[in-house]
Amino acid sequence: MKTFLPALLLLILTYNSACSQDKSSNSPNLKFTVEEAYPKLSFTRPVDFQHAGDNSNRVFVVEQRGVISVLQNEAGASTKSDFLAIESKVDDSGNEEGLLGLAFHPNYKSNGFFYVNYTATNPERTVISRFSVSSSNPNQADAASELVLLEYNQPYGNHNGGQISFGPDGHLYIAVGDGGNGGDPKGNGQNRSTLLGSILRIDVNQKNGATNYSIPADNPFAKNTEGFREEIYAYGLRNPWRFSFNSANGQLWVGDVGQNKYEEIDIIKKGGNYGWNTMEGFHCFNSPDCDRNGLELPVWEYDHSQGDISITGGFVYHGDALKELKGLYIYADYVSGRIWSLDTTDPQQPINTELLNADFPISSFGVDQNQELYICGFDDKIYKLSYE
Secondary structure, eight states: OGGGHHHHHHHHHHHHHHHHTBOTTOOSSOOEEEEESSTTOOOSSEEEEEOOSSSSOEEEEEETTTEEEEEESOTTOOOOEEEEEOTTTOOOOSTTOSEEEEEEOTTHHHHOEEEEEEEETTTTEEEEEEEEEOSSOTTSEEEEEEEEEEEEEOSSSSOOOOOEEEOTTSOEEEEEOOOSSSSOTTOGGGOTTSSTTEEEEEBTTSOBTTBSSBOOTTSTTTTOSSOOOTTEEEEOOSOEEEEEEOTTTOOEEEEEOOSSSEEEEEEEOTTOBOOTTTEETTEESSSSOOOOTTBOOOSEEEESTTSOOOEEEEEEOOOSSOGGGTTOEEEEETTTOEEEEEEOSSTTSOEEEEEEEOSSOEEEEEEOTTOOEEEEETTTEEEEEEEO
């Protein structure tokens, strides 16, 4: 016990100082609101919002049922089309299953490659695939072009993660939940011999024999002799529901959904162990004390006392429309609809501020080609943050 007392004391002090800076319950005059980005359109359970990086001013909305819609990024847009429809491949029978992520290759403009993350059945599994755009229609994918890169089994129907994104290093990052049920009964979060409970990092530009990707040479467990999966970039995560890279410095931010008490925000380091299921947020999970040695602690947590139950990770804002939010991490709670900004300029005393309370479940955030922020609502609408 005495060995861990100084570290525990520091943890408590850090946590208490962080909580003392939470302004989420006493914002007297909310300056922000949400407005429909495309009032004439609706989307079925939108879970991701992306642009192709090709300066076409198009946006792509991922619908959980297995459809990716494409439209011009204009408030008056009245039409959208199916860029990709793979409903027959996608298992969306569970609330957390379906087509969950989309990422365009950094060289999409020249190679036409994009990547998806979806759940499938027989067996229950996650599929990471590459598709190509049609050679004759830029607003339509070639549905027959699927190249499966990676599959991994899912023991339960929840905690699938789902986000995929290319990092500034050009590698594809994949968010993988712990496999589901409650409390991580199979211990996947701390098991590096499984892909579950991790952020993965793969090189999609190089094959490795029959495998349609390769392991980056600087992955933390590349060429290990202990049986660890070499794809793992970081581990100890429960259900990383939405991650993003800070475009200013490349930091990887993750919103990790908690079990039943605490939601957390992590900045991911290569090889880092983020504690699940030893810890939930700053706290030991199902134990009055636990060994925190070697664990990376969150930059922020919040509890469930005000009706907030499930974090939706967001973005560090670098657009021009909302200048007061520049450099702040914008995130939300799926259930309560509250949206906050988090300022970590002083990592020891982060400042958390409630921006507004939306009246719809928030499934995801996204940015357009100008880095303006958008919100996917499970009322089948896409929104933008704006001033009141």
